[in-house]
Amino acid sequence: MTNWSYTVRIWKIRKRPYRKPYQLRWQVGTTPHAESFLTLGLAESRRAQFITATRNGEPWDADSGLPKSLVQRAKDISWYQHARNYVEMKWPHSPASTRRNLAEAMATVTLALVKDSKGMADHKAVRRALYTWGFNVNRWKEETPDDVAALLAWVERKSVQTSALSDRALVRRALDACARRLDGKTSSGSVIARKRAIFHQSLGLAVECELLEENPMRAVRWKAPERVDEEVDPEAVPDPREAAALLAAVREQGARGRHLAAFFGCIYYAAARPGELVGLRVQDCELPRRGWGLLRLRESRARSGSSWTDTGEAHDRRGLKHRPRATVRRVPIPPELVAMLRWHLTVYGTHADGRLFRTARGGMVQESGYGEVWAGARGDVLSPAEQETKRAKRPYDLRHAAVSTWLSSGVDPLIVAQRAGHSVAVLFRVYAKFLKGGDDAANAKISARLNQGTVQSRR
Known part of the structure; x- marks a missing residue:
């Protein structure tokens, strides 16, 4: 820690019979310091620098004997x-x-x-x-x-x-x-x-x-340019009919499409992020013959590139987004997804480590691969005009469709946030337009309550 002092004494320059004959002496606190120079001009310049620092009221470092401005200059880097x-x-x-x-x-x-x-x-x-x-x-x-x-x-x-x-x-x-x-x-x-x-x-x-x-x-009073893009655009989100048609079209995209049908199903029915599904294991799934099942999402394996990870692998293994490493998100899944996953396990089984989804060589599912399948399904379902829009442009839009469906169904926002892995504040901010979509229903409930009060007062 720097030992600052405001007690400084600077003496006159003295000449000695040495190679650098001109010596400047000064004292910071109780610590003496000295510096020798080849010429009188250099010594006077240094002394003037010191005197200016004292007149400016700078604190001095007792250890190095320099004023704060010179200490910072010595430490300074690009x-x-x-x-x-x-x-x-x-x-x-x-x-x-x-x-x-x-x-x-x-x-x-x-x-x-x-x-x-x-x-x-x-x-x-x-x-x-x-x-x-x-x-x-x-x-x-x-x-x-x-x-x-x-x-x-x-x-x-x-x-x-x-x-x-x-x-x-x-x-x-x-x-x-x-x-x-x-x-x-x-x-x-x-x-x-x-x-x-x-x-x-x-x-x-x-x-x-x-x-x-x-x-x-x-x-600095700086304000970012106006660009509100955190809210999900309803135009990009497929409705339940379109989502079902897209999932069906995925299965029509050849062998890779059939293998990834349940992968996309998890994004839509469980609102899972793609990275959370890359490492999904069979032991994290409860798939009863009837009724609702359950997914336990434990980690995310986002593809970041081998040069950015400690392991040298393309996928980085980490905890759920914005959650402590050991957090597990429990997401109940409807019978439709249970059936898709049971079929997937019957046909494809699992990798040796229990993973459900993998490439033909057993590797991690990559965005480039499932992105091509999604593009093909989108081309089969949407008209040429719709394909030019943002409608279901990314697989991630299935997750938005899931959350918006839950909200429009009247599910408590706290439950929606927990299942989607959001905070309630983020849910309200990102899906604000879908929450506003319930105005008519909310108005009807308020009117009914007000009318009930009016009838009671008349009695």
């Missing part, structure tokens, strides 16, 4: 180096998807915090180098290709010092970059919020490392 330090600190405790988000955010911010663009290569190439090499800790153990090394060297050379972020204009520049995509269009609200949060945390680390006195973002 923003690029600080960003790498921040990513390295977060890396061991972050899942692969978070590591990718960290790299993406830091690549965006770092390119906004360069002194100038003179000598800069293609913007996309530099950003790609930062994302795949500069901020990927796993890659630091590998030999960097010469072309990538040249791009990163340019960034290191042009990067502003971290202390320069006390300038609010620089902070605003970085925030503006967080709100833009590579094509110049406005990013989605969730992406802006994520990058802003990561940037804020990295500035907090700079304060901890005494590179900044305070987090400058708190003083």
Whole structure:
């Protein structure tokens, strides 16, 4: 911990018969310090620097004997180096998807915090180098290709010092970059919020490392561009009739479609995220011959890429989204899904580790594979005009269809949130339009209650 003091004495320069004859002596608290110089001019310049610091009321570090401004200057590093330090600190405790988000955010911010663009290569190439090499800790153990090394060297050379972020204009520049995509269009609200949060945390680390006195973002009155995209668009959500037709069309997509029919069924009937189904095991399923069954969702295996995981596997094994690692989500499933899963087990069995869904070689189901099946089913069910819209464009829209169906059926929002793996606040925010869809029914109930009160008063 730095030992600050405001008690400083600075003596006159004295000359001695040594190689550096001019000596400046001063005292901070009770600790004496001295520094020798080759010329009188250098010694006087240093003394003037010290006197200015005392007149400005700066605290002094008793250990190094320097005023605070010079201590910070000695500690100061480039923003690029600080960003790498921040990513390295977060890396061991972050899942692969978070590591990718960290790299993406830091690549965006770092390119906004360069002194100038003179000598800069293609913007996309530099950003790609930062994302795949500069901020990927796993890659630091590998030999960097010469072309990538040249791009990163340019960034290191042009990067502003971290202390320069006390300038609010620089902070605003970085925030503006967080709100833009590579094509110049406005990013989605969730992406802006994520990058802003990561940037804020990295500035907090700079304060901890005494590179900044305070987090400058708190003083910047910056508002993200208006773009409300967290709410699910009803136009993208298939109704129960369309969902049933799409699931039937999945089975018509050849052998791969038949194998994935129950996979898509779980997304629709259980509101499961695709990543939660990749590692679903038979021992996590209760599938009675009659009535409702149950799924126990224990983990997510999102595909993040082998370069981002500790195991070198493409899928990162982690707990449920925004939940402690050991959390288990219990989702009751209707007889329709029970029948689909029982048929799946009869025909395909399971992998050696108990997984229900797998590729032809026994690997993890991948988005590229089930995405092709979904595209084929969508083409069979929707008209050419409907295919141009957002209607059921992604398999994930089946999850939205499930939640919206539960809400419109009158299920308690707390139960819906628990089964979907949301907080109630997120449920209300994301599915606001579907909740508003119950206005007519709500109005009818209120009117009935009011009319009941009127009749009683007349009696």
